[in-house]
Amino acid sequence: MPSDLSPIDKAKFAAAKRATQYVEDGMRVGLGTGSTAAWLVRCLGELVSEEGLKITGVPTSARTAALARDVGIPVVSLDEARWLDVTIDGADEYDGNLNLIKGGGGALLQEKIVATASDQMVVIADISKQVEALGAFPLPIEVIPFGWQTTKALIEETLIGMDVLGRDVTLRLNGDAAYVTDEGNHILDLHLNRIGNPRQLSLVLNQIPGVVENGLFIDICDAVVIGYGDGRVEVRDINEGTVEETRFDFLETDNLFSDIAE
Ligand code: 5RP
Numbered sequence: 001m002p003s004d005l006s007p008i009d010k011a012k013f014a015a016a017k018r019a020t021q022y023v024e025d026g027m028r029v030g031l032g033t034g035s036t037a038a039w040l041v042r043c044l045g046e047l048v049s050e051e052g053l054k055i056t057g058v059p060t061s062a063r064t065a066a067l068a069r070d071v072g073i074p075v076v077s078l079d080e081a082r083w084l085d086v087t088i089d090g091a092d093e094y095d096g097n098l099n100l101i102k103g104g105g106g107a108l109l110q111e112k113i114v115a116t117a118s119d120q121m122v123v124i125a126d127i128s129k130q131v132e133a134l135g136a137f138p139l140p141i142e143v144i145p146f147g148w149q150t151t152k153a154l155i156e157e158t159l160i161g162m163d164v165l166g167r168d169v170t171l172r173l174n175g176d177a178a179y180v181t182d183e184g185n186h187i188l189d190l191h192l193n194r195i196g197n198p199r200q201l202s203l204v205l206n207q208i209p210g211v212v213e214n215g216l217f218i219d220i221c222d223a224v225v226i227g228y229g230d231g232r233v234e235v236r237d238i239n240e241g242t243v244e245e246t247r248f249d250f251l252e253t254d255n256l257f258s259d260i261a262e
Helices: 007-022 035-051 062-070 108-116 148-159 198-205
Strands: 028-031 056-059 084-089 118-126 139-143 168-171 186-191 211-214 223-227 232-237 242-247
Touching: 007 035, 007 084, 007 118, 007 223, 007 232, 028 035, 035 062, 035 084, 035 118, 056 062, 084 108, 108 118, 108 139, 108 211, 139 148, 148 168, 148 186, 148 198, 198 211
Parallel strands: 028 056, 028 084, 084 118, 118 223
Antiparallel strands: 139 186, 139 211, 168 186, 223 232, 232 242
């Protein structure tokens, strides 16, 4: 591992490396999106090319599909795979119940479909993603472009009756234009500061016409693998109620990840 990596990248790498232990020969694996998930894809690619691991990957975005192919992971669509053994993905926030906010990278729709179609979802993260209550990170909502301003107004009206601390809703931009997801939709970011009842909010938001999906992942994640900059890794399993700690001794000669782009 290159010694010039920042502590945060070392933490992401450590979490990703530990999470590869969830993957076994013959598995169908959901591949998440984002900078932490990119470390995982690289780690799995190394196992495929150097140790003959046989897996099929189902990517959650065009970006991840390209990276997976690049590192030699055979990729199929979710329709081809149908059901997955495990999905490993990053998160923007996780709470004590392992409920999540996802979608900072704009891929929440595919991520939620793929994670839900998996026997197990494992989140990989550094400790900065841990929160007591969800909502400091703006909650992404995927909406169809048709009438998005009306959808935004309906969301704002709905938020008045919800247990949240902030109510600003902004259209995500890519430069001067609206951000467009892999599904051709837009993203509204909800600046809520604190979400009192994530389960209720998720249900209510998905009732609004024009909302395709929201970035709250409730009762979907089974375990979180938390990496630290010194190589320590903590695994919390919500079903088993266990917390396990390990540590990786990074090899200074391992330069596999030196060109990581995200
Ligand atoms: C993409 C996501 C990502 O998992 C989330 O944004 C975390 O990204 P990163 O690992 O880069 O912090 O939900 O839609």
